[in-house]
Structures are given as C-alpha cells and as structure tokens.
Amino acid sequence: MDIIIKKKEETNISYEQIVNLIHESFEERLNQGLQFTCSFMTTEDFEKRCSDGIVLVAIDNKTNDLIGTATIHIKTDKHGILYGYSEYLAISSKKKRYGIGTLLDKECERICREAKCEYIMCDTATEAKSSVKY
Numbered sequence: 001m002d003i004i005i006k007k008k009e010e011t012n013i014s015y016e017q018i019v020n021l022i023h024e025s026f027e028e029r030l031n032q033g034l035q036f037t038c039s040f041m042t043t044e045d046f047e048k049r050c051s052d053g054i055v056l057v058a059i060d061n062k063t064n065d066l067i068g069t070a071t072i073h074i075k076t077d078k079h080g081i082l083y084g085y086s087e088y089l090a091i092s093s094k095k096k097r098y099g100i101g102t103l104l105d106k107e108c109e110r111i112c113r114e115a116k117c118e119y120i121m122c123d124t125a126t127e128a129k130s131s132v133k134y
Contacts, residue, residue: 002061003100005107013057018069019043025090038088050088056107058091058100067095070104074115084112084120
C-alpha cells in the first residue's frame, strides 16, 4: 500500500472527514463498552481541541482516500520541558494492521524531535487492551 503522511493544511481533507474517520475507528471501542470522548465529539469540538496542534492525515496515494489521522501538540510541562502530546490516532477500520499507525507515530516523533521535545506522552483507557499493547 502506498501511503502518504501530510499535515492537514497541505491537503483538501476537511475536519468533518477526519472526525468521521475517528468515529468509524472508535466504533470498535464502543462495541467493547468503552466510552471515549472522541467517539462523540463534533467537528467543532475537534477543530477547537486541535487549534494549537498539528493534525496529520494518512492518505492512500492510489485512491486519495483518508485512511488515518493523528494529532500532536507541542507543550511545556511544569518544569519548563518541551514535550509532545499525541492524541486522536485513528485508522480506517478497513485499513488497520497495515502499519499506518506506526507511520503516523513516526511522523509525530519526527515533529517532536524537530521541536526539541524531551518526550512524547499519550493516554488511553486501561481496558483498551490493543491500544495499551500498541
């Protein structure tokens, strides 16, 4: 699969498309009885939450379809240390387990290294076993 990772603003992908992808991706979690806030967020909520971050999109280069997304925020902790906060990693249910999440994570890491971050943080529910393992 030929996958391109870009910043959202370098594409014609809309926030609505990204939120729809997140909802689709997290439907599996809802079916497991796990309630993630991103499963119910609106496009406006997402846009507001990501206004200070970098939204990445994974695009299938052959079909030009949106197949994944992740957001990275560059923040400063209470000790004045720069770090990255990764959230909203979501992959199309039809394209999971093809390494798309890894590609998005590597791009988040590259951005954080470039920004001179000391570490990257993310969180998930402990009951989301596959996410914890990942």
